[in-house]
Amino acid sequence: MTPGARRRSRKTGPDVDDAWLAGVAQDVSAAAGDVPVDLLGDFLPLLAxxxxxxxxxxxxxxxxxxxxxxxxxxxxxxxxxxxxxYLSASWRLWRELPVVVRSTDSEVVRAAAEAVMHVVADAVAILAEGYNSARRQMVRREETLRRELVDDLLRGDADVGGVVERAEPFGLDLARPHQVGLAAPRRRLPDVDAATSSLERIVLDRLGDRDVLVATKDGLVVVLAPGESEAPGRMDLGSLMRAELDRLPRGRPWQVAVGRAYPGSYGIARSYEEAREALAMASRLHLDTPVIRAEQLLVYRVLVRDQPAIVDLVNAVLGPLRTARGGAEPLLATLETYFATGDVATETARQLHLSVRAVTYRLGRIKTLTGYDPTDPGHRFTLHTSVLGARLLGWPGDGTTDGA
Incomplete structure (x- = not known):
């Protein structure tokens, strides 16, 4: 018997009482399977x-x-x-309803059917409305919890026990190695949330629905996934993210950076910091590589770790370029492109939209001003390291090395 039927003590009409309604409720309960029949409430008495x-x-x-x-x-x-x-309960009640089963008056049956259908329509509509309202609230609550969890994981929250407990409902086993991928649009895009939704579908499909979170933070798309050693043979996270984002309308270009995989909740924060630092370095170095792995930029981290030393190197080696007509930037760009093309003057000229003669002239000016010859293998390392250091420091544009 439903709670509603137990609460009602009055008869709704001849032969329609609590005992009869209890029998109908038992039939519904037997057919409901795993659905609690208590969800009917007072629906059966309302129909009767x-x-x-x-x-x-x-x-x-x-x-x-x-x-x-x-x-x-x-x-x-x-x-x-x-x-x-609710529909099954309606059908079972109507099938056994005495006023219908025993009536020979078609008008009585028609009126009863019309009244019952009105109640069914009203009840099912309001049931669905309540259901959808609760689902929306649950989704909003889950999104809030997910956003808070992602923020705490990327920040490396000190309450490890609390983070582990909150991560479990999202399918995250923080004892396993995880890595973080970040995707940054090269220009402002209309809807990063759409990119997140699309990426979440493909990542969950390829990597499974455990140990994966997709979110946004500071205008970047963030993907938390198991370390690659956990799923050998699959497409690496960076390539997967880039391939899916490039399919989006007006989605190009994106740049993706992936941190290395580490175990534990602090490992996630470490991987995130690596990926974020990789994106920042790529921007400062003007790298247009679509997918950047943190280990590929370790040499740059070494350069910036001892900033006083790299400042001294840049000033000592490239400082004289400031005296050149037009300033240091054109000569610095020539060196940067020359080294990037494998010391090929013709390709350097093509990329800079110059003649080969102009490139050769600039290389000669650099040798005269600095004392280092870009075409000499013995001088190349010093010049190349100085150029990388200059880009990392923003030299000569913001004067960060002046007076160092």
């Missing part, structure tokens, strides 16, 4: 009252059905199963 007396549900009664819809969502019952429970 409508069939016998033609009464429409009161507002308070419909509000009770709405609350049951919210309850169904909270219990994890699917919307289809909840609606099917």
């Amino acid at each position: 009252d409508a069939a016998v007396n033609g009464r429409r549900p009161r507002r308070s009664e419909l509000e009770a059905v709405e609350a049951l819809g919210r309850r169904a969502a909270e219990l994890g019952v699917s919307a289809g199963s909840a609606v099917q429970l």
Whole structure:
């Protein structure tokens, strides 16, 4: 017997009483499977009252059905199963309803059917409304919890036990190695959230729904995934992210950076910092590489670790270029492109939109001003290191090395 049937002591009409409704409820319960029959509440008495007396549900009664819809969502019952429970209950009650079974008056049956259908329509509509309202609240609550969890993981929250407990419902085993991938649009895009949704679908499909989180932070798309050693033979995270983002309308170009995999909650924060630093260095070095792995930029981290030394090197080697006509930047750009093309003057000229003669002239000026010959293998390392250091320091544009 449903709670609603137990609460009602009055008869709704001849032969329609609590005992009969309890029997119908038992039939519904047997057919409901895993769906709690208590979700019907007072629905069966409402149907019987409508069939016998033609009464429409009161507002308070419909509000009770709405609350049951919210309850169904909270219990994890699917919307289809909840609606099917109500339709099945309606069918079973109508099939056994005495006023219908025993009546020979078609007008009575028609009126009862019309009244019952009104109640079913009203109840199912308000049930679905309550269900959807609860689901929206649950989704918003889950999004908030996910966002807070991602922020704490990337920050390296000190409450490790709390983070581990909060990560479990999202399928994260923080004892396993994880890596973080960051995707940055090269220009402002209209909807980063759309990129996140699209990327989340493909990442979950390729990597599974455990140990994976996709979110946004500071205008970047963030993907937390198992370390590559956990899934040998799969497409690496950076290539997977780049391939999917490039499929988006107006999605190009993106640049993706991936940190190395580390175990534990602090390992996630470490991988995130590596990926973020890789993006920052790529920007300062004007790298257009679509996918950057943190280990590929370790040499640059070594350069910036001892900043006083690299400042001294840049000033000592490249400082004289400031005296050149037009300043140091054109000569610095020539050196940068020359080294990037493997010391090929013709390719350097093509990329800089200069003649080969102009490139050769600039290389000669650099030798005269600095005393280092870019075409001499013995001088190349010193010049190349100085150029990299200059780009990392923003030299000569912002004067960070002046007076160092």
